[in-house]
Amino acid sequence: MRKMLAKKRIALVAHDNCKKDMIQWVEKNSESLVGHDLICTGTTGRMIEDALRHKYGDEAIDKVSISRLKSGPLGGDQQLGSMIAEGKIDVLIFFWDAMHAQPHDVDVKALLRIASVYNIPTAQNRSTADFIVTSPILSKEYTPKVYDYSSYISRKIDL
Known part of the structure; x- marks a missing residue:
């Protein structure tokens, strides 16, 4: 059984046309995000670090744990x-651009699919992100329902 701790591991991703909105959202919700671990894709993470440093100074980066991926x-x-x-992400905030095709669209679809399979709270827009970040559950331990997909795995395939 997977248990989320009070300190969540929050993934932040934003497509190019949505990065400004993500930065504004992070700045607005920075106090709620302090104390959680932020895991960001590369450019989004750099922009979040820069925005927090600009708004609060270098001490802001010391208060917020930000890991940057590719x-x-x-x-x-x-x-x-x-x-x-692997159970290393608790929440996914993904501001994706629904109006433009992405060259890595299959990766985007795969990410959203795996978040659904593992029952990860996922925000795909600012309103949903606001609901998640203001939820009292965000800073409490929580045990999500884990679905049993073993029937999908154990099916015998006749060739």
């Missing part, structure tokens, strides 16, 4: 998917 198109989305499967 850029999304260079494998960062896949890294996050792997971390979800």
